[in-house]
Amino acid sequence: MKFEKALSTIIKAIEKDPSKKVLLKDRIDLLGPIPSLAYIIINGVEVTQAIQYRHSNEHLTDRADQAPDNAVRLVVDKPAYVRVYVQSGLARVNNVRGSVIIQRQRYGVWTDTVSLEQQWPFSIAALRNPVYASERGTLSSSLNFIIPSAQMRGKIRLKVHVEVPGEARYTADTNVDIHAYLKQTLRLRGIPVQYWGPDATGTQVKLAAPTMGDFQRTLATTLLMFPVSQTAEISLAGTFTFSEPLTGAIANGACPTSWNNLLFWLAIAKAFDGNKSNAVYYGLLPNGIPLGGAAGCGGGGGTAAGFVDDGITMAHEIGHYFNFRHAPGCLPPDDLLFDPNYPTYEPYNTAAGGMASIGEYGVDPTTGTIYSPNTSRDIMSYCPSRWISLYHYQALIEHPLLDPKIIPGERDQLPPYVYEKFRDRRTIPDPTPPWEGISIFDHKEAELQRYVVITGFIQNDQLEIRSVLRIDTRATTAGRRLEGFTAELLNANNQVIHRSPLLNLVSHACGCGCSGQSSHERLGVIQAMLPDAINATTLCIRQNKEEIWTRRASGQELKIDDVSAFIREEDLTISWHTSASDQYTVERLIRYLSNNGSEWQTLAVNLQEDRVVIPAASLTSGYAIIEVVVSDGFNSAIGRTSIDIPVRPPIVTILWPVEGSTVRTDLVARFWGTARASNGESTPENCLCWELDGKPIGEGSECWKELPEWEGEHEVTLTVRGFGETSQTSVIFMATCTGQRPYKINRNARG
Numbered sequence: 001m002k003f004e005k006a007l008s009t010i011i012k013a014i015e016k017d018p019s020k021k022v023l024l025k026d027r028i029d030l031l032g033p034i035p036s037l038a039y040i041i042i043n044g045v046e047v048t049q050a051i052q053y054r055h056s057n058e059h060l061t062d063r064a065d066q067a068p069d070n071a072v073r074l075v076v077d078k079p080a081y082v083r084v085y086v087q088s089g090l091a092r093v094n095n096v097r098g099s100v101i102i103q104r105q106r107y108g109v110w111t112d113t114v115s116l117e118q119q120w121p122f123s124i125a126a127l128r129n130p131v132y133a134s135e136r137g138t139l140s141s142s143l144n145f146i147i148p149s150a151q152m153r154g155k156i157r158l159k160v161h162v163e164v165p166g167e168a169r170y171t172a173d174t175n176v177d178i179h180a181y182l183k184q185t186l187r188l189r190g191i192p193v194q195y196w197g198p199d200a201t202g203t204q205v206k207l208a209a210p211t212m213g214d215f216q217r218t219l220a221t222t223l224l225m226f227p228v229s230q231t232a233e234i235s236l237a238g239t240f241t242f243s244e245p246l247t248g249a250i251a252n253g254a255c256p257t258s259w260n261n262l263l264f265w266l267a268i269a270k271a272f273d274g275n276k277s278n279a280v281y282y283g284l285l286p287n288g289i290p291l292g293g294a295a296g297c298g299g300g301g302g303t304a305a306g307f308v309d310d311g312i313t314m315a316h317e318i319g320h321y322f323n324f325r326h327a328p329g330c331l332p333p334d335d336l337l338f339d340p341n342y343p344t345y346e347p348y349n350t351a352a353g354g355m356a357s358i359g360e361y362g363v364d365p366t367t368g369t370i371y372s373p374n375t376s377r378d379i380m381s382y383c384p385s386r387w388i389s390l391y392h393y394q395a396l397i398e399h400p401l402l403d404p405k406i407i408p409g410e411r412d413q414l415p416p417y418v419y420e421k422f423r424d425r426r427t428i429p430d431p432t433p434p435w436e437g438i439s440i441f442d443h444k445e446a447e448l449q450r451y452v453v454i455t456g457f458i459q460n461d462q463l464e465i466r467s468v469l470r471i472d473t474r475a476t477t478a479g480r481r482l483e484g485f486t487a488e489l490l491n492a493n494n495q496v497i498h499r500s501p502l503l504n505l506v507s508h509a510c511g512c513g514c515s516g517q518s519s520h521e522r523l524g525v526i527q528a529m530l531p532d533a534i535n536a537t538t539l540c541i542r543q544n545k546e547e548i549w550t551r552r553a554s555g556q557e558l559k560i561d562d563v564s565a566f567i568r569e570e571d572l573t574i575s576w577h578t579s580a581s582d583q584y585t586v587e588r589l590i591r592y593l594s595n596n597g598s599e600w601q602t603l604a605v606n607l608q609e610d611r612v613v614i615p616a617a618s619l620t621s622g623y624a625i626i627e628v629v630v631s632d633g634f635n636s637a638i639g640r641t642s643i644d645i646p647v648r649p650p651i652v653t654i655l656w657p658v659e660g661s662t663v664r665t666d667l668v669a670r671f672w673g674t675a676r677a678s679n680g681e682s683t684p685e686n687c688l689c690w691e692l693d694g695k696p697i698g699e700g701s702e703c704w705k706e707l708p709e710w711e712g713e714h715e716v717t718l719t720v721r722g723f724g725e726t727s728q729t730s731v732i733f734m735a736t737c738t739g740q741r742p743y744k745i746n747r748n749a750r751g
């Protein structure tokens with residue numbers, strides 16, 4: 001080491017002034033016999049699923065931002081990218097190649113299992129002193145490997161070997177241990193929105209509601225960025241018809257009125273759905289709705305919406321659902337919602353590049369894209385080049401909304417949970433209990449309870465109540481309490497039975513350069529939930545003790561009769577008869593309870609008459625109880641019927657590559673898909689079969705496969721067999737050597 005230091009000083013001196021070379025030669029001779037500097041070393045192995053620390057003290061100048069290598073926690077069932085960095089002793093060493101073998105413990109002994117698939121480049125040049133940013137920022141300066149999702153489980157040792165073939169002096173080995181015990185799952189309750197309204201020219205159009213496949217595809221971007229399993233749990237919460245163009249001015253940075261009207265209905269759909277606390281609610285809109293400034297809207301209040309295939313907006317809105325505020329980058333000056341705790345990540349934050357640097361180097365294993373902290377900004381900012389930051393990625397680790405579970409590795413390995421729970425090893429039960437799926441949080445949904453749900457709008461202090469429902473649901477936990485406002489339920493003697501705060505379901509427009517809502521504004525969708533009481537006769541909302549809105553029970557009885565449901569072809573028709581006083585406009589909603597689920601699920605809201613036709617595919621297959629709820633503005637009546645929903649073929653979607661995309665022939669390609677049976681269950685992994693250009697290439701949600709070397713079009717097909725039904729889908733993509741698309745693919749041109 002002492003020798004190297006001395007030599008390094010001499011080399012630096014020569015670099016500074018080459019004329020000293022001769023003079024310094026004597027000093028080199030003084031060092032005595034020269035040990036060989038012809039060697040290579042492995043200078044670290046980075047394992048990244050989306051973003052990771054590596055030698056953070058060499059590029060992050062604030063100590064608070066630094067962490068040990070690979071300190072970002074790895075999760076189960078998400079692919080990882082392994083980057084092996086090699087350095088030389090002195091001169092540049094070309095043609096360095098490598099291999100990585102996964103070892104697992106078998107009865108306490110590390111044993112080779114599989115060799116990892118290598119990615120481009122297959123050889124690198126090892127340099128003595130590479131520049132940090134160029135080494136980290138380019139794929140070609142490390143030897144790269146893929147750990148498929150299926151291997152990301154338990155305690156793993158990466159046995160890394162590098163060498164220059166045929167040169168014995170250039171060889172190095174190392175072992176890196178990694179752990180993947182944390183499994184997190186993103187649960188999405190999708191609300192498909194169909195649009196029956198004017199298009200940009202004013203002509204009435206009917207845009208079909210997005211399908212399960214649309215939700216799966218749009219969610220893929222979020223799954224790439226978040227520390228979650230590659231398979232999300234998506235279920236649909238009814239279909240909702242909207243007829244208003246999403247245009248309109250942005251008032252003080254908040255969502256335009258049209259978006260608020262949309263979010264109002266989504267808030268009702270969510271309450272009617274039971275306000276499930278373990279899922280993210282998202283309304284998906286068909287493309288073609290006339291649009292104003294906002295590309296998406298939502299907030300911490302529990303609902304958000306965006307368009308089909310706009311994955312970035314969905315990821316951003318889902319971030320708000322996790323209570324993430326805006327990252328301070330490229331925001332308009334009046335956005336007061338940004339997160340003041342967002343780290344500055346020196347030296348990457350410059351006003352010119354936006355202030356929301358992702359903080360470390362990000363990698364997307366699917367495309368082999370590297371996101372530099374110098375140019376990439378956090379998903380919660382408005383900057384153009386977005387990826388998830390260290391800050392938000394780490395906030396999602398062990399997040400209750402992702403149902404984090406500790407799962408075991410191999411059979412003879414106990415999960416770390418065991419040692420935590422049984423501090424005294426002697427108390428570990430023998431045989432050990434089944435550890436599969438132990439939740440970190442003992443999450444229990446609250447029981448459904450009868451509530452009076454009041455929903456409306458507020459603009460400054462102008463309150464407009466549009467909906468009063470008495471339904472079995474759960475109290476919403478999201479939203480911001482409006483200071484000075486209370487909702488009350490009173491009896492005939494004007495005594496208060498229940499009192500609750502009024503919540504502002506904060507909403508702000510996103511993805512458009514329009515700004516977030518000022519925190520002082522009272523603007524947007526509001527909701528109050530009061531436990532119901534039989535003797536209630538009056539509802540009122542007070543602002544600082546003063547009554548600003550009142551509604552009394554109508555004297556007349558509200559009744560539903562003759563509820564019936566039938567299916568013809570793809571459509572489910574539900575009809576009934578409502579007897580009501582016409583004191584207020586009657587509200588009508590429908591939900592259902594399937595025999596394989598214990599929860600009411602929204603089917604339709606915002607109905608104009610005592611009859612509705614909806615796609616039967618909105619329901620999971622099997623026996624279902626249908627519940628119609630009508631409200632006269634104070635009371636609600638309920639009517640029920642039942643129906644058998646026939647089994648449908650599973651829904652299968654290819655998430656990567658996407659139609660018309662370009663995949664590099666020099667990278668081992670990821671084929672990633674998902675399938676769900678009509679009863680809502682995900683199909684077993686071995687029921688998913690992949691074919692590339694007609695030849696089988698593997699099975700499961702994910703399959704990594706080398707592409708043929710030639711450039712050109714390929715067709716990948718995913719077939720799902722399960723429950724006696726088969727579904728198939730195909731995607732055509734382009735393979736190029738450079739990753740650049742040489743021309744636009746025209747699918748029709750194929751004939």
Ligand SMILES: [Zn+2]
Pocket residue numbers: 316320326508509510511516
């Ligand atoms: Zn936002």
